[in-house]
Amino acid sequence: MTELHTAIRLDERGVVRNLLAQQLCDIHAIDEKGDQAAHVAARNGRIECMKVLIEYGAKMGRKNFNNLTPLGEAQMNGNREISTLIRDNYTKDDVHSYIWDEEFSRECACWYDSYDQESQSLQWVRIGPAGDVEISETPPPIDIQRVIAAREKHGERNVVRRLHPGSLPSQEQMEYEKKKDQERQALAAMMKSRAEIVETRCAERLQAQFRRIKAAKLAKLRRIEMDASTKIQRRFRFYRSRRRNRAAVKIQSTVRMYAALCHYKTVLRERLWWYRASRILALSTQRLWRGFKGRSVWRRLFEMKRLPSPTDIRNHDFWEKLQSEAHPPAKELGIYAEYTLSGTPKTWSERNLVKRNGMYRDVVFYANTITKRATWTQPKGWKFKDHREYYILRLENFWRARVARxxxxxxxxxxxxxxxxxxxxxxxxxxxxxxxxxxxxxxxxxxxxxxxxxxxxxxxxxxxxxxxxxxxxxxxxxxxxxxxxxxxxxxxxxxxxxxxxxxxxxxxxxxxxxxxxxxxxxxxxxxxxxxxxxxxxxxxxxxxxxxxxxxxxxxxxxxxxxxxxxxxxxxxxxxxxxxxxxxxxxxxxxxxxxxxxxxxxxxxxxxxxxxxxxxxxxxxxxxx
Structure with a gap:
């Protein structure tokens, strides 16, 4: 690729003119695709660059590796302005080509093969009557009428010509006529053999289709037979294995039952008795504890509802009197103390004697020893005091376990x-x-x-x-x-x-x-x-x-x-x-x-x- 090709692709008209004026590039130089500068301008629709090339005498009859002239490139890519420009500035002899002879008349548009670089495949191209470009991926059929019309247009009809003595053909003309006759005979033989080939191919396809259908039916029948035999074999094996497994399971269950019975009689009877007794004792203890906890919670809620609110300042004297009656406190932490409504009994006899409305007075409340302000809720510091040693022990156990691991x-x-x-x-x-x-x-x-x-x-x-x-x-x-x-x-x-x-x-x-x-x-x-x-x-x-x-x-x-x-x-x-x-x-x-x-x-x-x-x-x- 030369600088001239690059300038035309970029549509730099001034650069193209300078390169041609100073003779820095050859106007007819080709690139790796066989394209001259005129081919590039025609393909990309660079009308101004094409005018400069025409001004400097670019030839329009040379073809690239795709066997196309600049006029062919313009028509292939739909650039009608460039096609018109080439026709107006050049005669038919300048752009003459056996491929593009019909570009001006379009009475007989024939198909021509062309290799596409992008898709890496062979394509067939022709110019339609309206000037549009038709492209086919498959080989088009031979239109004998178009071939005959093309030959008649070029004067190649099989007519008897009388030659005057002064107009005898030369040796080259005779060879040319001989070559044309050979081409016509080859074309007729090809058309005749084409019908035979089509008939042979149709017969082969019919035979292949018949064999395919027959083979598919046979394969389907064999598959059905194979599936049926497989199902029968599987069912037979299943019944046989199931009977065997059932017999083995019965034998195993009998042996295990006898072994379990012997083990129970010799070992587990006393152990199970102790286990059952411990479970009964645990359940009884849990029921007693739950009943006690439920009654304790109920008594606390009953007293909280029955007694006046300790947060009301008007009840301060009443709660101060309860504190003096419940002295000494059961626990103390800082300025707070825990009191029992009936006091803290020192013996079981005192506890049995202390009753309130037929119930034990085990309901506790908390009070500030300085202000004598009472409350039902436990202070935050009190909760921390109760759980501090527990958290310390947990942390020490976690650390010892980590070190041991x-x-x-x-x-x-x-x-x-x-x-x-x-x-x-x-x-x-x-x-x-x-x-x-x-x-x-x-x-x-x-x-x-x-x-x-x-x-x-x-x-x-x-x-x-x-x-x-x-x-x-x-x-x-x-x-x-x-x-x-x-x-x-x-x-x-x-x-x-x-x-x-x-x-x-x-x-x-x-x-x-x-x-x-x-x-x-x-x-x-x-x-x-x-x-x-x-x-x-x-x-x-x-x-x-x-x-x-x-x-x-x-x-x-x-x-x-x-x-x-x-x-x-x-x-x-x-x-x-x-x-x-x-x-x-x-x-x-x-x-x-x-x-x-x-x-x-x-x-x-x-x-x-x-x-x-x-x-x-x-x-x-x-x-x-």
Whole structure:
């Protein structure tokens, strides 16, 4: 597409004139569709641009890839002004085409094929007698009368011509006449074969229709037979299965009834008697309570209706006298007091003696002890006083239940971790770094196989050093392992703990950007700590070693020094001569970064022996 084509589509007459005047574009250049500038102007109805093209001598006889001239494009798109402009400025020879020869006379409008670029399909087009364009999606029938009329118009009738000696045809004219004769013969053969083809197609369609109807009837008959046989089979199977099920149900009901009867005679008879007696007692108690509550409410409403209103100032003396008679009050809260109309009886005999109109005087009212103003309604502060302890207890129970659920979930995760590590060991899947970490923790905490754990920790540390990123879980675990085996100095152990805390802080910052899932532990070592605690509590074979590991976990990772001291007490009670336990316990007691006391492990052991105290296991110990 050239600049001239674009200017014509935009209807820029001045730009078209400048391009042609300065010879910047070729007026007969074509685009990807074979359109010249005249084709574009004729198709889009650009009358002014077409005048400029005519002024600069645009040729109107050239065709595009659709085999149309500019005049054909104008008539195809209904642009009559451009068609008239082309006819007025050009002769018939200039726009001559075998397709558009009938554009001026329209006595014989024939069909021509044309390829539509938008729908990507072949169409048939012709010019009607009124000048309108007719388009068909299907091939139109051949109109032999129109073909004969077109031939007669062009002088191609089969008549005998006498040739004068001076007007003998040339070689080219003879070849042209021969070609025309061949075309006429081909057309006659085509018309003859067309009738045969139509007859053959009609016969084939009739045969296909007959076969289709016959096949449909046969298929319908076979379908009816198949449906009938299927219904018969289903009914037979249903009857047979129903009889079988009924027999099975009868047998089962008989067996269950006999078993239930035996169970009732041997077990449930006495139990049901007690249950029935308790139900009768509960119903009787409920009826008595409901009757008492109903009578109490009725008595209160009766007194409220019978006695004068306490809100009326004129009845102040009457209610003040009732307060003095009902003294002392049953309850007091601040400046308010609760009184009973007949007073507060101290014994049952006094209660039986105090009656009003044949009913007990258990109706209460409230009064201000300063102003002596009485009221039937209970003060707001009084209601809060009655329910405050209840709400406090509810809140404490909810909190304990939440803490217990979190501890149980954490211990379950720890047990799952240890069990999976053991299964992965059996499956020989130590190549995975996560599986290797879990296996190292399992060998360290559960089996106390420090040689195997040492090999696993060495591989983990090499993997971590190759990556160049510290992992808090690995550093914490190896620090505890180095302390429990006394293979590392305390300076190296403290350095591992420091690096682990830095790595954990970085992980916590990343978690702040993406919040953890509900129920996920906040610390990276929470599940491992649960595993240490679970093994220390449940290990009966080596309790000293388990409590030793758990004490070091509390001491190094979480800084729970008092908890670590209690765990060391349990470890040293079981193994008082273990040098590793004594050394680590002395480090906890005497080092300045921990407790910094003047006592040692031996003195702590003697104090425990003298007092004969075994440190208890606290089930609510903070293992998070």
């Amino acid at each position: 979190r501890k149980i979930r954490l211990l379950a995760k720890a047990r799952t971790l240890l069990e999976n590590a053991h299964s992965k060991e059996l499956a020989n899947t130590k190549q995975d770094i996560t599986s290797l970490c879990n296996f190292a923790l399992y060998a360290h905490v559960v089996r106390h196989d420090y040689d195997t754990a040492r090999e696993a920790y060495a591989k983990i540390l090499v993997f971590m050093s190759d990556r160049g990123v510290d992992n808090a879980f690995v550093l914490y675990s190896y620090a505890i392992f180095g302390a429990v085996t006394n293979e590392e100095d305390w300076s190296d152990i403290n350095d591992y703990i420091r690096r682990g805390k830095v790595a954990e802080e970085l992980m916590q910052k990343r978690r702040c950007r993406t919040p953890p899932a509900p129920g996920e532990p906040k610390s990276v070592y929470a599940i491992a700590r649960g595993a240490f605690y679970l093994e220390a509590v449940g290990n009966e074979n080596e309790p000293a070693e388990s409590w030793h590991n758990y004490a070091l976990c509390q001491m190094l990772v979480y800084g729970d020094l008092q908890g670590a001291r209690e765990s060391f007490h349990r470890a040293i009670i079981v193994a008082p001569h273990d040098r590793r336990i004594i050394s680590n316990f002395n480090a906890l007691l005497q080092r300045n970064e921990y407790l910094g006391l003047s006592t040692n492990a031996h003195e702590e052991y003697l104090a425990l022996i003298e007092r004969k105290i075994t440190p208890p296991i606290n089930p609510y110990h903070n293992i998070f």
